[in-house]
Amino acid sequence: MDDKALVKPNLCGLVGTVEQSSDLSDPAVLATASRLLKTTVAAQTRAGACYPRSNDTSIDAALSNSMCASYPVPSIPYRVNLNASCPVDPAYCEFDGSAAAISFDTGLMDLATVLGINSKQEDTFILEDSLLAHLCPMVGIDGELILNYTFDYDTAEYRHGIGYYLRSTRNSWLPIPPLRRDDADVSIYFLALNDVMYHKPVDDPVFSSHTPVLGYYGSDYVLGNFMCTEQYQYCNPVNNRCSPLGGFDVLLNPESSDSYRDLSGFQRAMLLRIGHSNLGPSMHFIVHGLGASALQAQTSLVQFGAISAWLPNNQWQIETEGLFQMALAKLQAEAVAFARKENLGEYETLVYPDSVSAAWDRMCKSQKIRSTSAYQSFSILGIAIIVVVGIVIIMLSFFIDVLIFWCYRRLPFLRKYQYKRRQYISDGQLQLQRMAFEEAGYGDWRGYEEKVPTTKQWNQPLSVPSEHTLGRIGFPRAGNTRTDEQSWNEGSVEQVKVEPKMDVSSYPVEQHQALLSGNR
Numbered sequence: 001m002d003d004k005a006l007v008k009p010n011l012c013g014l015v016g017t018v019e020q021s022s023d024l025s026d027p028a029v030l031a032t033a034s035r036l037l038k039t040t041v042a043a044q045t046r047a048g049a050c051y052p053r054s055n056d057t058s059i060d061a062a063l064s065n066s067m068c069a070s071y072p073v074p075s076i077p078y079r080v081n082l083n084a085s086c087p088v089d090p091a092y093c094e095f096d097g098s099a100a101a102i103s104f105d106t107g108l109m110d111l112a113t114v115l116g117i118n119s120k121q122e123d124t125f126i127l128e129d130s131l132l133a134h135l136c137p138m139v140g141i142d143g144e145l146i147l148n149y150t151f152d153y154d155t156a157e158y159r160h161g162i163g164y165y166l167r168s169t170r171n172s173w174l175p176i177p178p179l180r181r182d183d184a185d186v187s188i189y190f191l192a193l194n195d196v197m198y199h200k201p202v203d204d205p206v207f208s209s210h211t212p213v214l215g216y217y218g219s220d221y222v223l224g225n226f227m228c229t230e231q232y233q234y235c236n237p238v239n240n241r242c243s244p245l246g247g248f249d250v251l252l253n254p255e256s257s258d259s260y261r262d263l264s265g266f267q268r269a270m271l272l273r274i275g276h277s278n279l280g281p282s283m284h285f286i287v288h289g290l291g292a293s294a295l296q297a298q299t300s301l302v303q304f305g306a307i308s309a310w311l312p313n314n315q316w317q318i319e320t321e322g323l324f325q326m327a328l329a330k331l332q333a334e335a336v337a338f339a340r341k342e343n344l345g346e347y348e349t350l351v352y353p354d355s356v357s358a359a360w361d362r363m364c365k366s367q368k369i370r371s372t373s374a375y376q377s378f379s380i381l382g383i384a385i386i387v388v389v390g391i392v393i394i395m396l397s398f399f400i401d402v403l404i405f406w407c408y409r410r411l412p413f414l415r416k417y418q419y420k421r422r423q424y425i426s427d428g429q430l431q432l433q434r435m436a437f438e439e440a441g442y443g444d445w446r447g448y449e450e451k452v453p454t455t456k457q458w459n460q461p462l463s464v465p466s467e468h469t470l471g472r473i474g475f476p477r478a479g480n481t482r483t484d485e486q487s488w489n490e491g492s493v494e495q496v497k498v499e500p501k502m503d504v505s506s507y508p509v510e511q512h513q514a515l516l517s518g519n520r
Contacts, residue, residue, distance in 0.1 A: 004072065005371035006118065011341040012364035013350035014276055028347035035345065039337070040289040043330035050075045051325040053318065070369050071336065072116030076328045078106045080321065087132045087229040088186075089178035100135040100205065102317050104324045108235055111270060115335040116368035123266040126235040127274070129328075130245075131283060133228045133320040135205055151190050153223060163301055164292040165192040170284045184229040185247035187284045191226075193219035196301065199309050206316040207297065216307065226316055228283055234271060236262055248282065251275035269359035273338060276351070283323040286330070296322045339367035401451070425449055 015035065050068040068074035084103035086093030093101050108126045111117050119125070151169060170187035179186060191206055197216035202209040206224035209217045232250045235242035236259060243250055243257040252275040254260045263271065287294055296318055300308045312318070344350070352360055408414050408421045425431055425448075434453040437443050447453040 003370055004116070004368045006365065007336065007339045007367040007369055009339050009364040009367070011344060011350065012339050013352055013360070014273070014338070015341070015344065015348050016351040031345045031347040035348070036285075037289045039330060039333060040286060040326070043286075043333055044290065044294065044326050046333065047322070047325040047329040051329065053321060071332050072368055072370060073114050073332075075325075076106060076109060076114050076332065078104050078324070078328070080104055082317070084132055087181065087184065088227070092178060092227075093135065101132060102320060103130065103132040104321065105130040106328070108233075110237075115332065117270060117335070117363070118366040118368050119266060119270075122238055123264050124237050125267050125270045126237055128233040128235070128245075130231045131228060131320075131324050132230075133226055133283075133317075135226050135316070150188070151223075153190070153192060162194055163196055163306065164295055164298055165194060166190070166287055166292040166295060168284045168287040179227065181229055183244065183246050184231045185282070185284070186227065186229050188225060188227045189283075189287060191224040191295075192222065193224070195306055197307055198311065199307075202311045202315070203313040204311055204315040206319075207311050224316075226320070228320070230282060230284075234259075236267065238262075238264075248275075265356055265359040266362065269353070269356040269363050272353050272356060273363065276353070282327055283320070286323050286326045294323060294326065295319055336367060336369060339364055422449060425451060 015032075046067050081103040084101040086101050106129045108128045111125045111127055112119050117125070151167065166189065168187050168189045170185060174180075175186050193207065193209065195218070196209075197213055197218050198209050199216060201217050206226055208220040208224065210220055211218040230247065231245045232248060233243055233245045234250070234254070239262055241259045241262055243254065243259045250257070251271060254271050254275065260268070260271075292298055297308065297311055297315060300311070302308070405421060408418060426435075428451055430452055431448075434445050438445055443455045444457060445453055446456050
């Protein structure tokens with residue numbers, strides 16, 4: 001019995017605002033931002049419970065059981081490469097003369113498995129998400145700008161005791177040619193340690209802290225930074241055709257790809273669902289919502305967020321992996337939330353793409369979750385097979401012996417086994433009773449080869465005593481003029497000698513038939 005159950009849809013679909021606007025003072029925009037932030041915070045909590053770090057496989061078992069049990073898979077598997085190739089000009093991937101890059105790749109993941117989208121074999125859909133993070137020197141990042149700056153930092157924050165400050169930029173930043181990728185989304189992350197200090201020196205390149213400050217160690221730089229390139233790809237397993245690797249636009253605007261034309265209506269609906277609901281796992285959106293709260297290092301701060309004991313020299317890799325895990329956890333949560341929502345906000349509405357309306361309605365009824373003890377899934381086909389086969393066996397039991405006997409009579413190669421059929425009949429309870437009646441002279445019988453023998457005369461009365469006051473059992477002699485009751489009461493009953501049961505299976509067929517007719 002499977003542990004999956006279908007979600008009962010409620011307010012199914014993508015959530016949009018009543019009026020499209022980019023004005024941050026618009027209540028509809030604020031409501032949407034608030035909803036996205038709540039899902040990101042929930043994804044951060046779930047990532048900590050369900051996704052172990054690559055260097056630490058232990059997780060809180062109690063929290064894991066409560067938060068991970070309802071999703072189709074507890075966590076989406078991925079590969080980690082600590083020695084990844086530089087995704088841009090190698091000159092921008094070096095730290096102290098050595099390469100510094102790490103990659104995370106889910107590989108081609110079946111959405112029916114990892115997200116619980118219940119689909120037919122021809123409608124299955126495969127998605128790949130890969131993230132490559134690398135260190136980047138500050139030089140050169142202020143290339144061509146959409147704004148007239150890449151990142152602004154108020155140095156007064158260094159003295160305000162606010163702890164870490166983390167910010168990402170992607171859309172407002174056009175990288176210089178050595179950092180530019182046409183087949184990936186390139187984002188840069190700026191980290192300010194501000195007045196955070198450590199008990200021990202920190203050798204991590206982004207959190208580097210060796211400057212003595214009041215008995216502690218402060219940051220070596222005003223800002224630390226790293227860059228990420230994110231790529232996506234979808235494949236149709238029916239014909240093994242895939243889209244090219246690219247940025248989020250591969251999911252958001254897939255019509256330009258040749259592989260899109262081969263997709264079924266249900267597959268196109270899944271693609272639009274992922275693209276237009278921001279389901280694509282993106283570190284940029286995680287950091288954009290959480291800021292410094294997304295950092296693993298944030299949890300080690302004490303004394304009003306200003307003191308930390310120590311950080312390992314690969315802390316920047318731990319942070320990038322944590323951000324990637326949050327994005328995957330958000331991908332899982334949004335998949336389930338697509339089919340069922342408790343309510344909508346005042347300024348929110350459901351969005352239904354007209355191009356895939358039929359498949360959209362079907363997808364609302366196709367979201368699976370892992371069931372708890374309150375629900376159980378079972379196979380309707382399996383139950384139907386059991387019921388039908390059971391009924392056939394029961395019905396067959398009513399006439400199988402008739403069918404077998406008919407075959408004995410009609411099929412020539414079975415006639416030599418007639419004696420076995422007759423032995424089976426003669427050992428029947430009613431045939432034994434018929435023999436006893438005939439031996440005592442009661443009735444004129446027929447049906448020697450039937451399971452139920454009958455008298456030739458219809459309604460012929462038979463009176464057979466079943467017990468005697470003296471304990472003697474027998475049959476009155478034929479021609480006795482006294483009543484049966486007088487004979488039994490006075491004990492004038494002639495004993496009947498019962499012969500031992502004979503094995504008639506060794507008799508010739510003619511002799512066996514004579515025995516059945518009562519002639520010895």
